[in-house]
Amino acid sequence: MSPRTGRPTDALKNHDLKVRVDDKLYDRLLRYADDNNITKAEAIRRVLDEHLPKN
Numbered sequence: 001m002s003p004r005t006g007r008p009t010d011a012l013k014n015h016d017l018k019v020r021v022d023d024k025l026y027d028r029l030l031r032y033a034d035d036n037n038i039t040k041a042e043a044i045r046r047v048l049d050e051h052l053p054k055n
Helices: 023-035 040-051
Strands: none
Touching: 023 040
């Protein structure tokens, strides 16, 4: 079995983040992800990308 698992990608995600949130924010995240048919991780990436400067 190959040591690499998961979907191949050109955009490697080498950094893992951990953040603690309250129930309200977590529910908002779940709703956003569900409404957009994406995973929680993708929802977080999108929100960060939309709100952080692109420089």
